[in-house]
Amino acid sequence: MEVIFAFRLVFKVIGGNPDSVFVLRIYNVSGVFLLPFNGIFSSVVTNSVETELALETMILIAMIVYALLAYGIVRLIEIFDPHRN
Numbered sequence: 001m002e003v004i005f006a007f008r009l010v011f012k013v014i015g016g017n018p019d020s021v022f023v024l025r026i027y028n029v030s031g032v033f034l035l036p037f038n039g040i041f042s043s044v045v046t047n048s049v050e051t052e053l054a055l056e057t058m059i060l061i062a063m064i065v066y067a068l069l070a071y072g073i074v075r076l077i078e079i080f081d082p083h084r085n
Contacts, residue, residue, distance in 0.1 A: 004030045005063045012054045030059075037062045 008030040010016070016023040037058040044055040 001030075001033060001066055002063055005033075005059050005066075009056070009059045009063075012056055012059070015053045033066070034058060034062050037065070 004026060007026045011023050011026060018024055018027060039058075040061060041057040043057070046053045
């Protein structure tokens with residue numbers, strides 16, 4: 001998920017074309033996991049001649065939260081692993 005979030009962040013910041021199949025798929029997949037963070041901050045949007053650039057800070061918050069959740073799950077598995085030396 002972190003990689004997909006990173007792609008979305010980069011595409012938003014540099015104005016990725018949402019009509020591109022790859023960019024659209026990244027937006028759709030990541031959008032589901034970003035729903036809990038929607039509306040925390042407003043997006044910073046800059047309109048240029050050819051594209052729209054946006055910084056969605058919720059992506060950064062989501063990346064941090066999901067990384068901490070993954071770390072916590074891994075630690076719990078390590079703690080309760082009966083085969084651990």
